[in-house]
Amino acid sequence: MSRILVQPIGQKRLTNVAVVRLKKHGIRFEIACYKNKVLSWRSGVEKDLDEVLQSQTVYSNVSKGVLAKSKDLVMAFGTDDQSKICLEILEKGELQVAGKERESQLTSQFRDIATIVMQKTINPETQHPYTISMIERLMHEIHFAVDPNNSSKKQALEVIRELQKHFPIKRSPMRLRLIVPEQNFSSLSEKLSAWNASIVSKDESGSQISVVCEMEPGFFRDCDALVRNLQGRLEILAVSVHVEGDTHVDHYDDYEDVPSSLPKESSEPVLQLSERVKKQTISAGNSGAEGEVKQNRCSTCNAIVGDSKQYRDHFKTDWHKHNLRRKTRQLPPLTAEECMADMEMGDSKADLKDYSF
Structure with a gap:
């Protein structure tokens, strides 16, 4: 053998x-x-x-x-x-790396870049940030391609500059505290006006003046150099400033609460989405009045539901969820009282099915 x-x-x-x-x-x-x-x-x-x-x-x-x-x-x-x-x-x-592994890395980095863009930008009209899904749609619109050899932050800044050419979007301001000697404040004030910085508060303490202001991030280096030359100091209070309740809950109305069996809107043009986002925050009465609390309208229930906290709580109520189910069946919304009556009637019908006569 x-x-x-x-x-x-x-x-x-x-x-x-x-x-x-x-x-x-x-x-x-x-x-x-x-x-x-x-x-x-x-x-x-x-x-x-x-x-x-x-x-x-x-x-x-x-x-x-x-x-x-x-x-x-x-x-x-x-x-x-x-x-x-x-x-x-x-x-x-x-x-x-293999093809699928590379695709997974690129998808993950694309999401990271979109997250950075969302954190650093706002809608100039509403002063609210866009949602992450909205940013990703805009990035697809400008045909952005991820470069795996560059950092996500650097690419995010490039994306912001490109988006500003086509869509209503701008960098969210930084909030800074500037402390300078009193005799040098006039020079600082002139520069802040030239940079279109908004002064939030001003405080005089002895021979120094402390100013809290908000300005475009692009002027930060110049501002830091100026404050040093004026023998003062600079403190960063917030890298990105948004309006309170910045991630607007109503942005998720047609996306997060829709049952998974229903198709989400995928073919709606980006500009129409942007216009819809802008219209979803309303103010009761005269919006120019000082100290006025903004009221928010739920488009699903067709009702004003109060400030940002009440607005978020509203999305967890049975009233909103019931109207959302009616909306998917193309039925008109009900008031809170009508909703309770309709739900009780539905419960009674469900109970009757458990018995045979």
Whole structure:
């Protein structure tokens, strides 16, 4: 009985690896790493190199097990010390990921960028931020593509500048406290007027004047330099200022409360969405009166339900939920009393079904 002859192979097969690739002097160099360890190493979480590299060997092709030539290493890196070269490739190289993994990373980063944009911007007319779903729609409208090699914050600022060219959106102001000597306040006041900064409060304490103001983030560096020159100091009270109750509850009326069996509006143009968002906050009486409490209208119940807190509480009531179910059936809304009567009648009918006559 003949035995199977096992032929040796001159390649080291590596499977289930994360490949980091660096191209230098027109030559490709690769190293084999453990999955999920490269990012940990680059962020400083992982300190042990042996936990990152499967082998301290430089390849020209990891998947085929082809080692890099010594003369190529010397020409590209100036040395053939594989440990040092591995560290350089690990630091500067590009991590190769699978298609689905890359898609997942891009989707996650897209969401992160949209979140940063939402936190840093407001609707200039309502002074409220747009919702995260609205920001994502606007980003799709301008055909934004995520760059995985750039930080989310940097890309978010680029998105804001691009959105400002097409849609009603602006950076939310910063709230600062500026403390300067009294004799230098006139110079500061002139600059604040030039920057269109709004003064929230002013307080005189001895020989110093403290001013709380709100201004565009783009003027922050200039303001900081000016205050230092005026022998004062600057304190950041809020990086992004929104109107109280900033994330307007009614923004979610047609999205969050709709039963999952019903299709959400997906083809509505972005500008129509923006106009609808603008109209959902109303003020009772004269909106220019000082000290006036803004009243909010629920479009589902067709009723004014009070201030922001009462407005949020209203969305948890049976009245709103019942009218929302009627809205999905294209039925007119009911008042609170009519709603209670209708619900009681429905309960009675449900009870009768449990009995047979």
